Amino acid sequence: MPKLWNETIDAHRAAVREAILDTTAKLVAEGGLRAVTMSQIAEQTGIGRATLYKYFSDAEAVLFAWHERQVTAHLQQLAGIRDQDGTALERLTAVLQAYAGIARQRHGGELTTLLHQGEHLTHAERHVHGMLQHLLAEADDVRRDVPPAELAQYCLHALTAAASLTSESAVARLIAVTLDGLRPAA
Known part of the structure; x- marks a missing residue:
């Protein structure tokens, strides 16, 4: 097969895959993770089940x-x-705020527990941990009696609580408390 033909087929497959995932996102938003079925995905995407x-x-x-x-x-x-x-510290604060916002988007239930066991999530958590660790090591006004790796772990664990908070003000307080824990001892 000519190279151009392969690129066209690959582009089409990628577009169909993205359409399937976009449809899945829409279905999840409308009915939750448990409500998603293959029939719904196929119908809403406009493709056959096969x-x-x-x-x-x-x-x-x-x-x-x-x-x-x-x-x-x-x-x-x-x-x-x-x-x-x-x-x-400004960039760290912004990353922590965004991370808390992401934590609030988590869906509940068995399926979420299943999805959060994937290797991709373990890789992502290591990546975020490294990002925070680097920012903490770079920041001048954070405590130095605790290694940056431990402080990064503290931040990640503290901000997972944002998933259960119901208001922006509660999330803001959680972030403030988390940041207070990073400040040098007086």
Whole structure:
């Protein structure tokens, strides 16, 4: 097959895959993770079920791919914030605020527990941990009696509590308390 033909086929497959994941995101937003079925995905995407099964073996596989795409987008968002202008503490604060916002987007239930066990999530957590560790090591006005790696772990664990908070003011207080824990002892 000519190279151009292969590129066209690959582009089409990528577009169909993205459409499937976009549809899945829409279905999740409308009815939650548990409500997503292969029939719904195929119908809403505008493809046949047989075509859908060429891409994914079951709804769980689609949800894993959708979740992996979400995690990748969150990592890109956090990296973009980390790379903005400002002091290390300002960038750290902005990353922590964004991370808390991401934590609030988590869906509940069994399926979320399943999705959060994937290797892609372990990789993402290590990546965010390293990002925070680097910012903490770079910041001048954080405590030095605790290694940056431990402070990064503290931040990650503290801000996962944002998932259960119901108001922006509660999240802001959680971030403030987390940042207070990073300040040097008086």
